[in-house]
Amino acid sequence: MDAYFLDWLALFFRWFHIIAGIAWIGASFYFIWLDNHLEIPPDWKEERGIKGELWAIHGGGIYEVSKYKLAPGSMPEVLHWFKWEAYTTWLTGMVLMTLIYYLGAEAYLIDPTIAELSQGQAITLGLSTIFLSYIFYELLCRSPLKDNSITIAIILVLFGTVLAYGLTHLFSGRGAFMHFGAIIGTIMVGNVFRVIIPSQKALVAAVEQGDPLDPAWGQRAKLHSTHNTYLTLPIIFIMISGHYSMTYSHSYNWLILIAICGITALVRYYFVLRHKKINRPIILAGSSMAIILLAFLISPKQLYEQPTETSVRVDRAQVVKIINDRCVQCHSSAPSDEIFKVAPSGVLLDDWAQIENWAPRIKARAVDTREMPFMNKTEMLDEERELLGLWIVGGAAD
Numbered sequence: 001m002d003a004y005f006l007d008w009l010a011l012f013f014r015w016f017h018i019i020a021g022i023a024w025i026g027a028s029f030y031f032i033w034l035d036n037h038l039e040i041p042p043d044w045k046e047e048r049g050i051k052g053e054l055w056a057i058h059g060g061g062i063y064e065v066s067k068y069k070l071a072p073g074s075m076p077e078v079l080h081w082f083k084w085e086a087y088t089t090w091l092t093g094m095v096l097m098t099l100i101y102y103l104g105a106e107a108y109l110i111d112p113t114i115a116e117l118s119q120g121q122a123i124t125l126g127l128s129t130i131f132l133s134y135i136f137y138e139l140l141c142r143s144p145l146k147d148n149s150i151t152i153a154i155i156l157v158l159f160g161t162v163l164a165y166g167l168t169h170l171f172s173g174r175g176a177f178m179h180f181g182a183i184i185g186t187i188m189v190g191n192v193f194r195v196i197i198p199s200q201k202a203l204v205a206a207v208e209q210g211d212p213l214d215p216a217w218g219q220r221a222k223l224h225s226t227h228n229t230y231l232t233l234p235i236i237f238i239m240i241s242g243h244y245s246m247t248y249s250h251s252y253n254w255l256i257l258i259a260i261c262g263i264t265a266l267v268r269y270y271f272v273l274r275h276k277k278i279n280r281p282i283i284l285a286g287s288s289m290a291i292i293l294l295a296f297l298i299s300p301k302q303l304y305e306q307p308t309e310t311s312v313r314v315d316r317a318q319v320v321k322i323i324n325d326r327c328v329q330c331h332s333s334a335p336s337d338e339i340f341k342v343a344p345s346g347v348l349l350d351d352w353a354q355i356e357n358w359a360p361r362i363k364a365r366a367v368d369t370r371e372m373p374f375m376n377k378t379e380m381l382d383e384e385r386e387l388l389g390l391w392i393v394g395g396a397a398d
């Protein structure tokens with residue numbers, strides 16, 4: 001399909017995906033918050049089997065919420081389930097993956113400097129990693145280890161690390177991060193589909209028939225919903241990481257991915273504790289420090305910061321030649337690249353004024369880091385990066 005219309009489709013599905021994701025994670029945050037803020041109800045409510053109540057004001061109305069120990073004596077006619085948010089987020093996410101990373105595999109998923117894959121191979125590898133990782137997770141949570149949630153957590157962290165390493169050595173950094181995100185998303189939606197919803201169905205059926213409840217369902221649901229709680233912040237980081245190439249294009253991108261997932265999960269832990277009225281600001285302070293430290297650790301070396309007397313003078317013609325040779329294939333009002341038909345990120349480098357305006361970003365993307373040209377498609381040489389660097393630190397005006 002025409003790259004231009006593909007972009008529109010991707011825009012639509014991204015929009016849809018974000019809306020569904022907000023609804024899903026928003027509802028999940030709301031219910032966790034609700035559960036942790038329930039107060040002991042008055043006697044007359046307790047006699048009806050209510051274990052906690054909560055009062056809230058929103059949108060000009062006052063709400064009274066009650067949570068049953070088990071269930072009401074008879075089921076209400078309308079019971080809301082909250083499951084389509086999760087399914088829709090996953091479905092739109094997979095459509096996005098297909099539109100961007102599979103149809104555009106050459107541009108976004110395959111990096112020949114990492115692995116020379118064909119489009120078919122890359123897609124097969126991508127989909128099977130998602131599927132097999134989910135199967136691994138399911139088997140682990142059904143294994144005899146299931147009663148030991150700490151062991152499960154440790155195994156999952158190790159598995160995640162191996163996965164991150166493997167994916168970043170198969171795909172482009174960005175493609176690898178998105179696949180890692182898709183695996184987390186699949187596990188989360190799988191938990192809703194395979195465990196949380198069935199356990200709720202079992203609860204409703206037991207109440208309707210007046211049967212006693214099987215506690216095994218409740219335990220399984222708890223393990224899986226705890227996992228979902230801690231995965232929400234990491235997955236949101238991964239969703240937006242595609243816009244921040246310093247994370248995914250670093251040579252240790254797999255470690256950065258795991259570190260950020262760990263730190264964001266810790267932030268979630270802070271809030272879980274706080275909901276239980278345990279305030280540990282040290283956790284929040286520690287995770288913020290860890291992110292700042294990480295940012296410094298992975299910062300690109302500033303090779304050309306100090307121009308000296310003996311610095312080579314780089315003249316305008318040299319700069320224009322480099323940009324023409326290596327950048328305008330994509331960054332032009334009429335790109336010649338077969339995939340990028342519209343200048344990516346609106347960066348136009350057709351004339352001198354534009355080149356000067358973008359100088360700081362050119363330094364950030366093509367000199368300090370090697371993120372541009374995109375996957376070095378135009379085979380830029382190190383000498384050329386050096387010349388651009390010298391020109392920019394020399395004032396970028398000549």
Ligand code: HEC
Pocket residue numbers: 245323326327328329330331337340344345347358361362365366371372373374377378380
């Ligand atoms: C094959 C196409 C292609 C080529 C060639 C290319 N780019 Fe890019 N460029 C992209 C894409 C795609 C993006 C958006 C994704 C991203 O930001 O990683 C982008 C984004 C950018 C951005 C904007 C984002 C920001 O960080 O502000 C800058 C600046 C940039 N490129 C500079 C360059 C320079 C300088 C060159 C030449 C040395 C170059 N690009 C060559 C595809 C290309």
